[in-house]
Amino acid sequence: MITKKKHSLLFICLGNICRSPAAEGVMKAKVHECGLDSEFFIDSAGIGDWHVGQLPDSRMRDRGARRGYRFDSHARQIRQSDFDDFDLLLVMDKANYKAVTAQASSEEARSKVRMLTDYLVEHSGTDVVPDPYYGDLSDFDYALDLIEDACEGLLGEISGNY
Ligand code: 4NP
DSSP states (O other): OOOOOOEEEEEEESSSSSHHHHHHHHHHHHHHHTTOGGGEEEEEEESSOTTTTOOOOHHHHHHHHHTTOOOOOOOOBOOTTHHHHOSEEEESSHHHHHHHHTTOOSHHHHHTEEEGGGGOSTTTTOOOOOOOTTSOHHHHHHHHHHHHHHHHHHHHHHHTTO
16 A cells, blocks of 8 residues: 655744744644644754753744644754655745755755745745844734745645645
8 A cells, every 4th residue: 555655844943932833833733724634744943952942932922822823842953864854844034044955965955945935925025034033022923924824825835736
């Protein structure tokens, strides 16, 4: 019997406490709404190790909760095996892209690294999910606007391939 491989998505940002855990939680929620949980493996990671083990930033947890999301992953750092274990490594900004592609050990690994903004629909033309960490609550809301839009676009693109 041929078993269909799961779609495996890793969301990556600098600290893994604001943008990428939000993207993980939003994507999981959208996949769940579509009844596709069994078809996906979704995780997030950070480029730095400063926040390893921590829950997402309380501001992102609060702003996400207002939209019905629960962000409760624990931060971890990216590792070399992520390039083998995931189909796509989705980064938030250009510095993330540079840092992650620098760790890719082959062209195949490098080609898995994509900007999350590539999947924006409503906000097409925006090319980064800005880091809200040193910003105010509106910066967290804006990051969530972009993340929701891109996750819908990504899910549409993947499920269009069924
Ligand atoms: P994130 O935001 O990359 O979206 O998780 C940040 C969180 C923490 C730091 C930087 C960005 N920091 O410098 O500690």
